[in-house]
Amino acid sequence: xxxxxxxxxxxxxxxxxxxxxxDTLTIEKLLAFADERRREIEVIAGKYRRA
Numbered sequence: 001x002x003x004x005x006x007x008x009x010x011x012x013x014x015x016x017x018x019x020x021x022x023d024t025l026t027i028e029k030l031l032a033f034a035d036e037r038r039r040e041i042e043v044i045a046g047k048y049r050r051a
Contacts, residue, residue: 004041011037 011034018030 004044007037007041007044010034011041 014030014034014037018027018034021027021030
């Protein structure tokens with residue numbers, strides 16, 4: 001498994017878990033984690049564009 005696949009897997013797992021729980025703070029943290037992983041994927045894939 002390469003780095004991008006690993007990060008995508010981590011993001012997807014966090015999003016799936018966030019859908020199954022009811023604790024608002026934990027949901028927010030999981031979704032923030034997923035967003036961070038997706039941003040890392042963009043950087044690695046060379047898609048990051050500075051504003």
